[in-house]
Amino acid sequence: METLRQLLVSREISELSRVTHLLDEPEQLAAAVGGVLPSAAARAPHAQLGEALAPAVERAVQRSIQKSPRTLTDILYPVFLPAIRKSIGERIDQTFQSLNETLRHIFTWHGLKWRFESWRTGASFSEVVLKHSLVYRIEHAFLINRNSGLLIAHVTADNATSEDPQLISSMLSAIQDFVKDSFNEKEQSSLDTIRFGDLRLWSEVGPFATLVSVIRGNPPEELHEIIRDVLLRIHEESSEALEQFEGDSSQLAGVEAQLQTCVELKQEESNQGFPWLVVTAALLLSILAGGWFFLSWQSAQRWQAYVSRWQAYVSRLEAHPGIIVAEQQVRDGQFYIAGLRDPLAADPQSLLSGTQVDPAQVHSQWQFYQSLEPEFVLKRLTASLAPPDSVRLSIDNDRIVAEGEAPDTWIDRARAAAQQLSVGGPVFDISRVRDVSPEVLEAERWQAYVSRLGTQPGIIVAEQKIHDGQFYIAGLRDPLGADPQSLLSGTQVDPARVHSQWQFYQSLEPEFVLKRLTASLYPPDTVRLSIVNDRIVAEGEAPDTWIDRARAAARQLSAGGPEFDISKVRDVSPEARAAEHWQYYVSRLEAQSGIIVAQQTARGGHFYISGLRDPLAADPQALLSGTEVDPARVHSQWQFYQSLDPKFVVKRLTASLTPPKSVQLSIIQGRIVVVGEAPAAWINRAQAAAEQLSADGVVLDVSQLRELNLAELNHLREAIQTTDIFFSSGKVVPGPEQTPVLDRLADQIKEFAQSARKSGVTARFMLTGHSDTTGRETANASISAARAETVRALLNKRGVAPELLLVRGAGTFEPAVPENSQTGSSTNRRVSVTVNLD
Amino acid sequence: MLQKKICMLGGFSVGKTSLVRRFVQSIFSETYLTTVGVKIDKKSVALPDKTVDLILWDLAGEDDIGSFRVSHVRGATGLVLVVDGTRAATLAAALTLRERVEAEFGAMPFVLLFNKSDLADRWVIPDSEIDELRQLGWQIYLTSALTGEHVDDAFRQLASMVAK
Numbered sequence A: 001m002e003t004l005r006q007l008l009v010s011r012e013i014s015e016l017s018r019v020t021h022l023l024d025e026p027e028q029l030a031a032a033v034g035g036v037l038p039s040a041a042a043r044a045p046h047a048q049l050g051e052a053l054a055p056a057v058e059r060a061v062q063r064s065i066q067k068s069p070r071t072l073t074d075i076l077y078p079v080f081l082p083a084i085r086k087s088i089g090e091r092i093d094q095t096f097q098s099l100n101e102t103l104r105h106i107f108t109w110h111g112l113k114w115r116f117e118s119w120r121t122g123a124s125f126s127e128v129v130l131k132h133s134l135v136y137r138i139e140h141a142f143l144i145n146r147n148s149g150l151l152i153a154h155v156t157a158d159n160a161t162s163e164d165p166q167l168i169s170s171m172l173s174a175i176q177d178f179v180k181d182s183f184n185e186k187e188q189s190s191l192d193t194i195r196f197g198d199l200r201l202w203s204e205v206g207p208f209a210t211l212v213s214v215i216r217g218n219p220p221e222e223l224h225e226i227i228r229d230v231l232l233r234i235h236e237e238s239s240e241a242l243e244q245f246e247g248d249s250s251q252l253a254g255v256e257a258q259l260q261t262c263v264e265l266k267q268e269e270s271n272q273g274f275p276w277l278v279v280t281a282a283l284l285l286s287i288l289a290g291g292w293f294f295l296s297w298q299s300a301q302r303w304q305a306y307v308s309r310w311q312a313y314v315s316r317l318e319a320h321p322g323i324i325v326a327e328q329q330v331r332d333g334q335f336y337i338a339g340l341r342d343p344l345a346a347d348p349q350s351l352l353s354g355t356q357v358d359p360a361q362v363h364s365q366w367q368f369y370q371s372l373e374p375e376f377v378l379k380r381l382t383a384s385l386a387p388p389d390s391v392r393l394s395i396d397n398d399r400i401v402a403e404g405e406a407p408d409t410w411i412d413r414a415r416a417a418a419q420q421l422s423v424g425g426p427v428f429d430i431s432r433v434r435d436v437s438p439e440v441l442e443a444e445r446w447q448a449y450v451s452r453l454g455t456q457p458g459i460i461v462a463e464q465k466i467h468d469g470q471f472y473i474a475g476l477r478d479p480l481g482a483d484p485q486s487l488l489s490g491t492q493v494d495p496a497r498v499h500s501q502w503q504f505y506q507s508l509e510p511e512f513v514l515k516r517l518t519a520s521l522y523p524p525d526t527v528r529l530s531i532v533n534d535r536i537v538a539e540g541e542a543p544d545t546w547i548d549r550a551r552a553a554a555r556q557l558s559a560g561g562p563e564f565d566i567s568k569v570r571d572v573s574p575e576a577r578a579a580e581h582w583q584y585y586v587s588r589l590e591a592q593s594g595i596i597v598a599q600q601t602a603r604g605g606h607f608y609i610s611g612l613r614d615p616l617a618a619d620p621q622a623l624l625s626g627t628e629v630d631p632a633r634v635h636s637q638w639q640f641y642q643s644l645d646p647k648f649v650v651k652r653l654t655a656s657l658t659p660p661k662s663v664q665l666s667i668i669q670g671r672i673v674v675v676g677e678a679p680a681a682w683i684n685r686a687q688a689a690a691e692q693l694s695a696d697g698v699v700l701d702v703s704q705l706r707e708l709n710l711a712e713l714n715h716l717r718e719a720i721q722t723t724d725i726f727f728s729s730g731k732v733v734p735g736p737e738q739t740p741v742l743d744r745l746a747d748q749i750k751e752f753a754q755s756a757r758k759s760g761v762t763a764r765f766m767l768t769g770h771s772d773t774t775g776r777e778t779a780n781a782s783i784s785a786a787r788a789e790t791v792r793a794l795l796n797k798r799g800v801a802p803e804l805l806l807v808r809g810a811g812t813f814e815p816a817v818p819e820n821s822q823t824g825s826s827t828n829r830r831v832s833v834t835v836n837l838d
Numbered sequence B: 001m002l003q004k005k006i007c008m009l010g011g012f013s014v015g016k017t018s019l020v021r022r023f024v025q026s027i028f029s030e031t032y033l034t035t036v037g038v039k040i041d042k043k044s045v046a047l048p049d050k051t052v053d054l055i056l057w058d059l060a061g062e063d064d065i066g067s068f069r070v071s072h073v074r075g076a077t078g079l080v081l082v083v084d085g086t087r088a089a090t091l092a093a094a095l096t097l098r099e100r101v102e103a104e105f106g107a108m109p110f111v112l113l114f115n116k117s118d119l120a121d122r123w124v125i126p127d128s129e130i131d132e133l134r135q136l137g138w139q140i141y142l143t144s145a146l147t148g149e150h151v152d153d154a155f156r157q158l159a160s161m162v163a164k
């Protein structure tokens, strides 16, 4: 077998390694890439750097193309090398794949047959394969304007699909341009063949239009002639319209009929539409690579077609299943053939008829063998197993498959046969034969019933068995679930032979939980409960009380049961809650003294409030904070008023009466009580205020006010008031002998003023100037005033605050002693002091 | 079926490919992949009286007229000349390309696009220069493949010019 394999595939293996070597020839590759991208190649591993350099490298390539268009092809080659290499790499992969495939199936009949032929004729294996699959079909025909590449007409074979013929047309002509430019082709000649896998694009060039045919499969060379004819006829018929074509194809409608004749050309019906879409995609991606394929394909076009009659016979034999030609020879005009044949296969001798090979010249040597090809195995199995009518044997993907119904005895025999076969032969699959023994049938029905129960929600089958033709089953059932007994109907299981034991339980299956929840929670009409992905979902609207209950239920459920999702229930209470917040705010306002709420309403989500407020009371607006009432929705109207609340009255009194420090105002049982000491004047004012307030019903109790006790000061006051400053006649400045008097007076005044202030009383001192009666009255008046002023200045000089000192001139009107007495004049020329308290 | 071959002409990286992509697929990408050779796209434009299929040949940008493959323009009925508004030299390049094409195939309708109008801060083409060209009766658009501004207008204008 190893030698046979060597014999068959060694050529391919060596051929492949040669091609791979050629492609991977490192010097060539390095020279080409290195010449253009030396630095980029050096840094190839850094992907980012490569990306950054890409535009510059591309630019450099373009420049070099611009410099010497003659070497365009050479320069383009390395630029496209990666792309081309990739394409070739893929092709090689494919070839490998198909080769591997071939090696694996080396003993399939086509494989063997073609390998023998390849070996015999010296043609490569692929050539033989090609020759044997010479079928083709023209799937598309494009008529393309030579000038613009615009599509004139396009015709498609049945079942063939195409991306966008207009685009393809233009791209094809772009490829032509490229090849023409790149390979210095002459104007007249043009790219006439492109090959993509199984698909060929043939183009025939006419004076005004190019006809491109898309051919699937392997067309004969003669097809070129036929296509050329079609193109010629199109030119004859519509040359003028073709010449003048400017993108409007409506004038050339007749051309399609001609193209149609092209598309109908085919040899042997192809099975299915070619994956034209895929090929189109490849076409779009590798427009330029296409140019390359063109070159490589031409070299692959060499093939020969010589087949002798004998070889026809041999191939005919080889094509027969159950016949293996091991050797054949033509020697001295005689034909020798040797090989193996299955007794069930066709007779080689009888196959000679009609081949025009003379049987007399044929010397055969055939050995019988048992072919393991599925069709032979099938025949033998059919003969040996004698399957009942209810069983069908067939071949499916090289496996023999038995289908249908049979008693267990037959199935056992078939199983034994399958086991015997397994070595080397095809698989014999009997899994699709149903056992139809009566007990089996009954058991099957029972199992159907059990599995029916199993799929029932709320029923759990714990145990079941068949014993002595009786059926036993035990398990749990939810009272809300279906009745297992009633499910028996229609199962053909005899109820009399069924013995069940069911225990009730609460199913945690969502639908049962749903039922129970519905019963216990009484959802309002606005709430819908449903099951979504094994979760119970409540949707709709409900007041928060219900939501709370539902939430509690959900929490209870959580252990083991389905999830109960109430997140989609909208709380319809927000308005209610907002109203609550509002009420809280209102009550807060009402509790505030100095604020009287007269009216308030909530309407349409907005809140309206009006009333009275004392300017000294808290600001209603400020009270909103922390109440969760939206200030923007509150509309207030407040009128100011004077609150009679004692607290406010006290505030107002404090502001208006400015009580001395020795006085305290306090509220005792709703009454305002003033206690302490105050000067009489203040006490009078307080009493007046008390009278006024009593009219408003507010009690201001001033009875406990005591007049300020100035006893200590009285002495001082006496001293001050008995002090006089004396003057010489006609003088307004006292003599030096008065200095100690002034000094003492100043000290006394300061002391008095300070003590009075301590008691909350302001003391003022009136300086009254006097004169004697000598001289004119007017002069006396001014002298007296001047004397008072002088004393004020002198006292001021001694540290007495000037605002405490009042001055007046009394002239001669308030004499201290009668003028006519002895000392009269000199005693009366003075300044006297009186003390006032307020 | 009325088809017209249109060629995108202009210097290197002025935005020819981006304009075609914007017009045909309504998308834009920042990444710059220079066009090698030619890229072909198609878009149907509905005009008031007919529909015309524009077959758009997006050619590789050339700053150097010497290497320009004039053969790609053969059979075209209209040109889209593209200038990069942020590079003054690309205007000269576009005008030279047009002269080259006219010398080879005769006069044909065209629109002149000053592209990348979104890059106002780097704009170098003075308005006076654009106005001067307008005086010649040329159809001129300030386009942006990025925002799509005036891209459709320009192609539609050309479509109606070539469909006559």
Ligand SMILES: Nc1nc2c(ncn2[C@@H]2O[C@H](COP(=O)(O)OP(=O)(O)OP(=O)(O)O)[C@@H](O)[C@H]2O)c(=O)[nH]1
Pocket (backbone or CB within 6 Å): B010, B011, B012, B013, B014, B015, B016, B017, B018, B019, B029, B030, B031, B032, B033, B034, B035, B036, B059, B060, B061, B062, B115, B116, B117, B118, B119, B143, B144, B145, B146, B147
């Ligand atoms: N901001 C901005 N950038 C643009 C605009 N149009 C194109 N670009 C950018 O400019 C660069 C070049 O754009 P392409 O469309 O590839 O230019 P091109 O003319 O086709 O270039 P070649 O094919 O090399 O001739 C890319 O990075 C684009 O993202 C535009 O209107 N505004």
Ligand SMILES: [Mg+2]
Pocket (backbone or CB within 6 Å): B016, B017, B018, B033, B034, B035, B058, B059, B060, B061
């Ligand atoms: Mg581009």
